[in-house]
Amino acid sequence: MLTKSSTELVRQRNSVLVLSVLRRHGALAHTEISDFTGLSSATISAITTELEKAQIIEKSEQQPASGRGRPRVLLRQRRDCGYLIVVIISSDAVQYSLVDYAGKLIDRFSEERSHDPSGAVRFVAGVRAGLSRILDRSKISQEKVLLISISSKGLVNSTEPVLVWSPIFGSEQIDFESALRPEWQAKVILDNETLLVAAALGAREEIVKGADFRALAALSLGHSVGLGIVRRGNQTGQEISAPNFGHMLHMANGGLCRCGTRGCIEAYAGFYAILRSAFEVPLDTIPAKFVPVAELDKIAAKARQGHRVPAFAFRQAGLALGNGLSRMLSLTERMPIAITGPGTRYYDLLRQGIEEGLGQSHIVRMEGMPEIRVVADEQILVFEGHLNRALSVIDEDIVLSGVQGIQASATIQESG
Amino acid sequence: MLTKSSTELVRQRNSVLVLSVLRRHGALAHTEISDFTGLSSATISAITTELEKAQIIEKSEQQPASGRGRPRVLLRQRRDCGYLIVVIISSDAVQYSLVDYAGKLIDRFSEERSHDPSGAVRFVAGVRAGLSRILDRSKISQEKVLLISISSKGLVNSTEPVLVWSPIFGSEQIDFESALRPEWQAKVILDNETLLVAAALGAREEIVKGADFRALAALSLGHSVGLGIVRRGNQTGQEISAPNFGHMLHMANGGLCRCGTRGCIEAYAGFYAILRSAFEVPLDTIPAKFVPVAELDKIAAKARQGHRVPAFAFRQAGLALGNGLSRMLSLTERMPIAITGPGTRYYDLLRQGIEEGLGQSHIVRMEGMPEIRVVADEQILVFEGHLNRALSVIDEDIVLSGVQGIQASATIQESG
DNA sequence: ATTTTTTTCTCGACAGTCGAGAAATTTAGT
DNA sequence: ACTAAATTTCTCGACTGTCGAGAAAAAAAT
Numbered sequence: 001m002l003t004k005s006s007t008e009l010v011r012q013r014n015s016v017l018v019l020s021v022l023r024r025h026g027a028l029a030h031t032e033i034s035d036f037t038g039l040s041s042a043t044i045s046a047i048t049t050e051l052e053k054a055q056i057i058e059k060s061e062q063q064p065a066s067g068r069g070r071p072r073v074l075l076r077q078r079r080d081c082g083y084l085i086v087v088i089i090s091s092d093a094v095q096y097s098l099v100d101y102a103g104k105l106i107d108r109f110s111e112e113r114s115h116d117p118s119g120a121v122r123f124v125a126g127v128r129a130g131l132s133r134i135l136d137r138s139k140i141s142q143e144k145v146l147l148i149s150i151s152s153k154g155l156v157n158s159t160e161p162v163l164v165w166s167p168i169f170g171s172e173q174i175d176f177e178s179a180l181r182p183e184w185q186a187k188v189i190l191d192n193e194t195l196l197v198a199a200a201l202g203a204r205e206e207i208v209k210g211a212d213f214r215a216l217a218a219l220s221l222g223h224s225v226g227l228g229i230v231r232r233g234n235q236t237g238q239e240i241s242a243p244n245f246g247h248m249l250h251m252a253n254g255g256l257c258r259c260g261t262r263g264c265i266e267a268y269a270g271f272y273a274i275l276r277s278a279f280e281v282p283l284d285t286i287p288a289k290f291v292p293v294a295e296l297d298k299i300a301a302k303a304r305q306g307h308r309v310p311a312f313a314f315r316q317a318g319l320a321l322g323n324g325l326s327r328m329l330s331l332t333e334r335m336p337i338a339i340t341g342p343g344t345r346y347y348d349l350l351r352q353g354i355e356e357g358l359g360q361s362h363i364v365r366m367e368g369m370p371e372i373r374v375v376a377d378e379q380i381l382v383f384e385g386h387l388n389r390a391l392s393v394i395d396e397d398i399v400l401s402g403v404q405g406i407q408a409s410a411t412i413q414e415s416g
Numbered sequence: 417m418l419t420k421s422s423t424e425l426v427r428q429r430n431s432v433l434v435l436s437v438l439r440r441h442g443a444l445a446h447t448e449i450s451d452f453t454g455l456s457s458a459t460i461s462a463i464t465t466e467l468e469k470a471q472i473i474e475k476s477e478q479q480p481a482s483g484r485g486r487p488r489v490l491l492r493q494r495r496d497c498g499y500l501i502v503v504i505i506s507s508d509a510v511q512y513s514l515v516d517y518a519g520k521l522i523d524r525f526s527e528e529r530s531h532d533p534s535g536a537v538r539f540v541a542g543v544r545a546g547l548s549r550i551l552d553r554s555k556i557s558q559e560k561v562l563l564i565s566i567s568s569k570g571l572v573n574s575t576e577p578v579l580v581w582s583p584i585f586g587s588e589q590i591d592f593e594s595a596l597r598p599e600w601q602a603k604v605i606l607d608n609e610t611l612l613v614a615a616a617l618g619a620r621e622e623i624v625k626g627a628d629f630r631a632l633a634a635l636s637l638g639h640s641v642g643l644g645i646v647r648r649g650n651q652t653g654q655e656i657s658a659p660n661f662g663h664m665l666h667m668a669n670g671g672l673c674r675c676g677t678r679g680c681i682e683a684y685a686g687f688y689a690i691l692r693s694a695f696e697v698p699l700d701t702i703p704a705k706f707v708p709v710a711e712l713d714k715i716a717a718k719a720r721q722g723h724r725v726p727a728f729a730f731r732q733a734g735l736a737l738g739n740g741l742s743r744m745l746s747l748t749e750r751m752p753i754a755i756t757g758p759g760t761r762y763y764d765l766l767r768q769g770i771e772e773g774l775g776q777s778h779i780v781r782m783e784g785m786p787e788i789r790v791v792a793d794e795q796i797l798v799f800e801g802h803l804n805r806a807l808s809v810i811d812e813d814i815v816l817s818g819v820q821g822i823q824a825s826a827t828i829q830e831s832g
Numbered sequence: 833a834t835t836t837t838t839t840t841c842t843c844g845a846c847a848g849t850c851g852a853g854a855a856a857t858t859t860a861g862t
Numbered sequence: 863a864c865t866a867a868a869t870t871t872c873t874c875g876a877c878t879g880t881c882g883a884g885a886a887a888a889a890a891a892t
Binding site: 007017155248323333 | 419420421422423425426429430433453454455571574580581587657659660661663664665667668669673675676677678679680735739742743744746747748749773776777778779781782
């Protein structure tokens with residue numbers, strides 16, 4: 001259904017555009033903003049004075065004039081305009097980061113996660129405690145926290161911050177919004193971890209390729225298997241999705257997965273699955289909860305020495321991944337695939353299987369093998385994805401609600 | 417990447433909105449348009465007078481006033497504002513339809529397709545001849561044809577009207593744009609047939625459910641297997657895609673498919689595959705080019721009588737479909753599935769397999785079985801999809817280019 | 833001191849939407 | 863027959879938004 005447009009919408013959109021340009025390129029002068037956005041200088045003036053009144057951006061202090069002419073006045077976001085807390089949930093720890101509106105990291109710590117399965121209630125309490133702690137440490141008032149951006153592996157509700165399924169808590173759902181709501185007024189968003197990796201890679205790619213960028217998939221290999229897809233939208237930025245790839249069906253009635261289903265991709269390509277396969281344990285054995293990476297390293301070493309069974313385990317894993325990716329490509333357009341996560345260290349062993357698995361499908365035979373790259377530093381990408389996403393959400397929120405509100409209160413202060 | 421907005425864009429958008437409302441609900445009065453669009457009466461006046469000057473809509477002749485008050489003046493699209501040719505390519509015929517801008521069918525005929533494999537060049541020539549013929553028969557000038565909307569089974573390029581792969585011509589690509597370009601100035605669009613079915617069903621659903629509508633998949637069963645997905649977009653209408661579902665990998669190293677690959681879904685669920693399986697022919701036999709439906713009816717009859725082997729063939733087909741659908745659901749959100757096409761007559765035999773195949777995946781076990789409906793009248797839906805899609809494309813084009821151009825020429829005429 | 837160059841800011845023109853109320857036109861009531 | 867009520871369409875002025883042009887500002891070069 002189409003929806004009506006209005007002139008105010010135009011202003012909103014262009015304001016968000018200005019903020020996003022400012023974010024992407026740092027402090028910019030009037031004319032540069034005009035160049036990047038395509039908006040006229042007059043419009044930039046109007047928008048920036050409005051944003052400045054609303055205390056969202058500020059004129060940078062005079063800097064030594066370089067070159068002739070009237071010196072530029074750089075505009076930048078006000079760092080203290082608002083703050084963002086990033087919560088990254090991984091299998092063994094929860095990392096909390098406090099970030100200012102300009103994207104600068106202010107404080108960070110991790111808390112070990114006890115491996116007791118005592119469940120979601122206790123875990124949520126831990127998260128609440130962690131959030132309080134990071135706020136206390138930095139002496140920032142709670143209202144200044146505009147957004148809490150959370151990520152986890154697993155399946156996430158697309159509209160609300162609800163963790164629908166996770167490797168840790170299974171089907172025990174966690175609704176972060178309601179869990180934090182009485183205490184925190186900030187908006188809460190939740191994203192799949194690999195989705196954020198994909199978003200970060202997509203943003204990088206868009207900077208390089210510009211309008212040529214079409215789509216990209218990120219495949220994260222580790223204890224579990226995640227996939228994120230980012231696609232260039234019609235007009236409004238990027239579209240991202242995090243399918244339930246690790247638990248997509250690889251083979252009917254196949255190996256038993258941690259999730260209780262048989263034949264998931266993860267039941268062949270997750271770390272525990274490779275271990276199980278390398279030790280020739282029956283495929284319907286209930287899989288280990290946690291596998292030390294050192295253990296897998298040993299198997300990889302043997303495989304590299306030419307031992308048949310461990311090599312076969314990696315190959316099977318690769319096949320499951322390749323088949324799964326080929327199925328994804330059958331349902332989407334052709335796109336490059338970036339492989340990240342701790343599993344990349346075994347890419348030499350997985351590669352042949354992945355390529356063979358890909359090659360078994362019609363789409364790949366027709367369009368050719370997709371480009372595959374290995375990308376390290378998954379952690380950095382996750383954080384980068386958080387920032388990209390969270391800050392642009394903040395931008396929108398500020399423009400949507402903030403400008404009028406803050407501006408109104410500013411005028412009251414002036415007149416009062 | 418975000419892009420700038422302007423006030424003219426607002427007008428364009430709202431003009432398209434008015435046209436689309438007019439199309440959906442037929443002739444409407446001023447106030448009704450205002451209600452449907454949410455735009456104010458004044459704006460409707462401005463837009464409609466502009467569209468009327470540009471000869472895109474017209475005031476309907478006075479009709480008997482019902483109720484008190486000033487009688488309504490109904491507005492409707494001008495039928496002769498432009499025309500549309502719909503070309504539906506199926507395995508045994510090509511159907512040509514001439515439709516006016518109000519969606520009314522003016523002329524239609526089908527041309528048998530000779531089953532010789534002489535290839536794409538000859539086929540394209542046939543299409544050109546068919547287009548000329550329908551134009552001749554109706555005495556409409558070629559410039560009045562604004563759009564040629566083509567559909568086929570197979571895989572279609574997402575940006576250009578290029579048939580990338582089809583059951584008929586295989587990988588022999590057909591670029592309809594360049595094939596028709598010197599002769600026809602009209603815009604050419606090409607869509608997968610099942611995509612149009614999905615689009616039509618989606619549009620129907622949106623009328624019923626309104627904003628509650630999220631997404632829907634259409635599965636077409638026949639000689640080949642097609643899938644169309646329609647999703648509600650962020651803001652601008654619906655997003656539709658036609659994946660290469662029939663040739664998605666069902667089982668590595670599985671049965672030989674018509675496309676030459678092994679293990680495609682179609683190699684289990686296409687008509688020829690069911691036949692092959694029912695006759696216990698080895699799965700690597702090169703499949704029949706064309707299967708008479710009567711043949712399959714016989715097998716179905718036997719299966720319904722309780723014969724094991726034919727029943728098993730249908731069950732295997734269902735399993736392949738169910739597994740494939742479960743994989744699709746792993747990559748998208750949960751959505752209802754509408755099954756169409758000639759294969760629906762065997763749905764009683766396929767059903768158990770489909771449900772079992774779906775149930776083998778984690779996502780279905782977690783979210784529950786998706787809603788499955790059987791929808792007959794695929795042909796009607798295909799045509800309806802063509803119309804929905806083509807006419808809204810025309811609306812956009814008219815507003816984008818037409819209004820200014822036509823208006824300009826109108827003022828010249830006035831002053832001249 | 834003047835000119836040149838570069839950047840920012842301001843003004844008037846133009847496009848779009850909206851609310852209110854005038855104008856048009858029919859039905860109902862007396 | 864005439865008037866009042868109802869309903870729809872149209873018009874006007876206010877408001878918001880963008881843009882181009884040119885004025886104003888401010889530093890470097892001459």
